[in-house]
Amino acid sequence: MSAHLLERDLFLENLAGLLEEAARGTGRCVLISGEAGIGKSALIECFSELHGGSARFYLGRCEALFTPRPLGPLHDIAQQLHGRMRELLEHEADRAAIFSTFLDALGDSPIPTVAIIEDVHWADEATLDLLKFLGRRVQHVPVLLIITYRDDEIGPDHPLWFVLGDLPSRTTRRLHLPPLSRDAVAALARGAHRTGNDLYKVTAGNPFFVTEVLASDEEGVPETIRDAVLARIARISPQGHDVLELASVVPARTDLWLLKTILPEPSSAIEECIRAGILRPELDAVAFRHELARQAVESTLPPFRLRELHAEVLRALLDNGGEPATVARLVHHAALAGDGAAVLRFAPDAARQAAQQGAHREAAILYGIALRYAEVLPQAQRAELLEGRAYECYLTSQLEGAAEARAAALSIWRELGEGDKVGRSLRWLSRLSWFLADKAAAERYAAEAVATLEALPPSRELAMAYSNLAQLRMLEENVSGAAHWGMRALDLAESLGDDEIIAHALNNVGAAQFTYGDEDGYRRLEASLHIALERGFEEHAARAFTNLGSGAVKLRQYARASRYLDDGISYCAERDLDSWRLYMAGWRARLRLEVGDWAGAADEAAEVLAGYRVSPVIRIPALVVLAWVRLRRGDPGSQPLLDEVRELALKTGEPQRILPVAAARAEAAWLRGDRAACQAEARAGYELASTDTDSWDLGQLHYWLWKTGDPPDMPLGLPEPYIFQFTGDWRAAAAAWVRIGCPYEQALALAEGDAKARRSALAIFDRLGARATSERLQQQQGAGHVHGNSRGPRPSTRGNPAGLTNQQLEVLLLMAGGLHNAEIAATLHVSPKTVEHHVSAVLAKLNARSRAQAVTQAHNMGVISKIGGPRRQI
């Protein structure tokens, strides 16, 4: 094919440039998208012809099968690559090894390699993982990876978006092919001696549509692509139609032997179709010129005829002594033929194979279709299919589907009296319920699982059930509960020698204990991590890294946290374990915020937020960190983040997520000068606190209540720096923050001190870039101040001639403004009783017998001034 492509020169140039970069050793990835018929394949064919001499070209295709063959395109290309790949695919089960060897094989050549994977909107899950793997690593090999897809076939939920969103932007180029212009259509029309106007209007410049119309002899312009294709085949003989109809039910290409088996003497009819330009010849096969043409023909067939044809193809494939068809094809035809027996014969195996290769979405679908016909199977077998479906649905986040299948399996196992399987199903239902946010059900199932399994001899399942309970407790931050059940799981798992459960249980117990800084907890988590790394339990390792890293951040053990988060994030990046990686990245962002690396914190938080459809649990910490950086810098865009994260956090109902949001919102209000809002936000968070609440979170909220003048009684167990702060010892508080390594909090503490300390505070804020905080503090100081800012010991009020505390001064000012006690209470957001208490104290200190006298005294002493407001610090 050497027809000149119109209006594609720029794209060809782009591709040529990228090929050059690849030739220099820096591989690139190109995503070519466009509507169906826009000419993606044509562009690639043209590109291959132009550069075939200076590069190796390999082509893999994704097919529109009922469920695509797992890693289909990889198999295609492996066939074309000589050497180890084919062997490897037959013997190797480890996907990481397969992917790496594939990448190496592509890159192993003196001339650059172009690897093309077409139509990835039909890709199976394993292929999508492959694309992510390759896309992220292609920069290290002399390979140009070209990926094509139809952007009009993928809705917003399509898993392809996860891949596209995750490819590194520096090494990935996106080319979107536009329709032909009016001029181009006119040029094509002239070449076929037709007029262009109507043609452009109807086809909207779609190249395939245009060429179909021009190829037919019809005078007018058909309304749709389908009509155009059907017009082109209108003159084909009935035998030719038979060939086309049969070929239309076979995706991608139809083998010649298949046509010859099913149809009587089809050779001349096949020729006819090729001559008419509808089919094109391939190696021992024919294919429609374009998928759209195949679809058009397929659409003319009534449902019963389709089923008939699929059945005929299936029969021929099964009877064929020669090359076995892939299971994916057999299932495809069996499913579309409605042949239950055939589906049951092939789908379960296909499902298992797909699962093994990591194509979990496909596995779920295959189990699903097998279940549709599974009534005829014995119950136990049906239950096994249900469990297969449940597990695959769980892995692909189809949680309702998983729960449904698991519940159905449960009823069967109960009927059959299979105790251990009943126990296992119950444990799964517990876990699924938790994910579906039904905590009550999660508890119920968990308890029932344990009860059922305890009635049987000790088993792995029982250990898992104990561990499941431990996990539920851990997630509620119930340390003793987590430890209790975790230890039981551990004991049993140790006696059974089951490393995986040991790792899981150690993690649950350890994480719960570590929350309180218990070094035993730390050691258990370390042990869990060690087992997981040694035995290759990837998810367990990721969970251990996460709990160690996040736990250490919460305890403000920054050096330790850094180590685990850095190692954990690399570990996950190498294995494409994205959810864990992003969750840890959110924690690392928070660490950076707290140690004062705000640029690093913002960048990492932004990276997490850029992830496609990341779960709320992962988004929340990143949103809070980014909001904090912005509001302290005085940069725009913090309020929308704070509003969004508040909604997300409230929905989880978990204090550990809600309290930091409240603290950030309180700080935002204070920086705005909105004292009332600051108190309201802090109080809202404070009210959710319980005995299990993280003491640092609590301390932070207490800080804002203290700062705005209305702190409750100081709770027990607050961290040291906060205790110093609230008892007025700003010096010790600042020193404590320095020891921990939090410069911002250190500066806030210094800001309460003498002039020298305040200058240091401003210098620190300057260094951190905390412009908003700096300005706010300077505003207060500009208005003059009263030493100290607490209700603590006398020293903090010594510099004040009347010895009034801050709160008392405020009350005095409002009295001077003529407000009654009730009004003062409302303004300061305290109770009237509190106001009365303050008023008495003020009168006493000013040696006054009435409010009016108190106000006059205050004027005389210079505590308040008549003009311009008070000399005060809030």
Add this chain to the structure above:
Amino acid sequence: MPRYLVERTFTEGLQIPVNDTGAAVCRSVVSNNAEELVTWVHSYVNEDKTKTFCIYDGPSPEAIRRAAGRNNLPVDSITEVRVLDPYFYK
């Protein structure tokens, strides 16, 4: 993309000569900005060139700051802005 007003202070006074060197400086600023998807629209300068008010389009305040870092430009403050003019209320 949001539009931002960036205030900068140049204690020594900003000097961009109107010659090839100056043109090269501007080009490198534009190219560094492009790496962060940031576009410099134009700037207002005070008389002694110690303060500038720069209009930028960019994806986020952090991108503005990163671009400024690449170009060695100071950032006093960033404000998100929209246009408001007398004809707005026709």
